Amino acid sequence: MTTADTIATVELGTDGPRVGVQGLGCMGMSEFYGDTDERAARDTLDAALEAGVTLLDTADAYGRGANEEFLAPFVRAHRDEITLATKFALVRTDDPHYRGISNDPAYIRTAVEASLRRLGTDVIDLYYMHRRDPAVPLAESIGALAELVQQGKVKQLGLSEVTGPELREAYAVHPIAALQSEWSLFSRDVEKSAVGAAADLGVTLVPYSPLGRGFLTGAFTDAGEELTEGDYRQRQPRFSGDNARTNAALLEPVRAIAAAHGATAAQVALAWVQQRAEVHGLTVVPIPGTRKRARLLENVAATRLTLTSDELAALEPIAARVAGDRYPDMSSTAAAREE
Template sequence: MKTRNLGGGLGSVSAIGLGCMGMSEFYGPTNRDQSYETLDRALELGVTFYDTADTYGIGANETLLSDFVRQNRDNVTLATKFAIIRSDDPDVRHIDSSPAYMKQAVEASLKRLGIDQIDLYYAHRLDGVTPIEDTVGAMADLIKEGKIRGIGLSEISAQTLRRANAVHPVAAVQTEYSLWSRDPEAEMLATCAELGTAFVPYSPLGRGFLTGKVTTLSDLADDDFRHTQPRFADGNLDQNLNLLEQYRAIADSAGCSPAQLALAWVLAQGDHIIPIPGTKRRTYLEDNIGAADVTLNEDILTRLDTLFPRGAAAGDRYTEQGMQMTNL
């Protein structure tokens, strides 16, 4: 497995990480044994970078990862997050990025994970009230206390990253980025490169769309959260599917699967970019990891840029409420 560097002195990790959210919820039925098989296979394939959050499964995802992380502590760089507070109503979320809440959240995460130190700790979202300087200052205190090794921020603006980095070096910024979500190209990618901050794209497969396996809403489980996402809504999905036939043809030209094409394109956008495609299945994992060995020539890259210019996807990537929590 090729490696890439996180910022903040955290060192190198696998060039492709593993997003673990779907092992606990959001993408249909979950299976604990299947998840453990996928985690073990990821490690065999050289994946060292694993991503979770306290809100995934309302703590269940951190608990799921606990044994795996502890048993393989020297070979695993673990990222988790705080700030999104869930309620019994799945449609209700509260954001709290205050130092006071963070101190509670980090202790709860450490307990669920069963470890003494988190490698990379993200503010999952910002509440729009707490100054970023206060949030990052408190996270820097956690580094001094030995509870975390590095600071991460998610779904922020480039301006906020600069303010945060003035308080303490930011190891990574996590934001959605893929061929059909290219907004970070406006400022964020260049800002991260300038500051020595790794950029960690989540949903680099366009929430599965770019694998070519979602062609109708009936392909999704009844409780799959993509039923609520604008890009998968009636009308928008039909428009987006018009892109897939040409996209599959490009994948054939590149000699790789559609998923590998999407990931190889993300990797080609900068050496500081470390995508974390999520999956709970070994077969999809193995296909995804193969992207690390795919090299795209200029013709392929040009064809992809032409097919998926910024704004090509029909519909926002989140609901109106979800979009209000981004780019703060």
């Protein structure tokens, strides 16, 4: 891909850096989706930068720090060319199934130092609260994060999986540049309150899992049987049993639209997410994750695909028909706190 073929850019938050209109989720380069291939993942990072994908997304929870360490050489080599996002709040232990949450200010100060060290940088461009702990007042957590901005350790703040009222409450303490939440043809609960609040405040929406953890690529006909051992999607309700078969059948209009455009199902799903920017009047930068150069280039091409109003209408009913929740336990998501 030549320089002329790089993707368009948008501003991240208000007065933030310009980033490619599509970012890259790096989680799967270290764990969760079966065996990893470091050489292929590094080639994918190179391809991303060549294509103008400059927002790289990681978290201290991914591989219990291993994903940040994996990214460090790329970060050092291209520090001025990328916008680096990482997250804190998910606490992991030796138990692979355990996920705790901490928004405590003392924990935040410890977590940021650990991430800076692992990433090999002296500043994080976008620092997210990965999950909200309702037991800790938002003002305390955001106040601690604001101190990190004042100290020059963090440039911009982000939140993940918060409701619209929570986003507004946090923004009143310190500007929030980005809200990261699951948003796809399969998952639209973020539209209940958070999208409207983000549009009002000038907060960029960063959809994670815009391809439904791969389901929207059309790769699965019976996901429960097709996933490899060690793939965490085996525990996801939408990938299990009758749910998986029901959800696979929902992709027929996606495939039909893809065929009409000479595109793939994944590209249609990504184009739908991208066009939420026009529908809701806000900036949208989805972060599909991949470990393969070919898939990265396929995803990037979706930024140039525009769906018609009739095609958007055909896709509109899908989310309401999806079988199964996003997670086995939805208690830590914004959906659990929506009124």
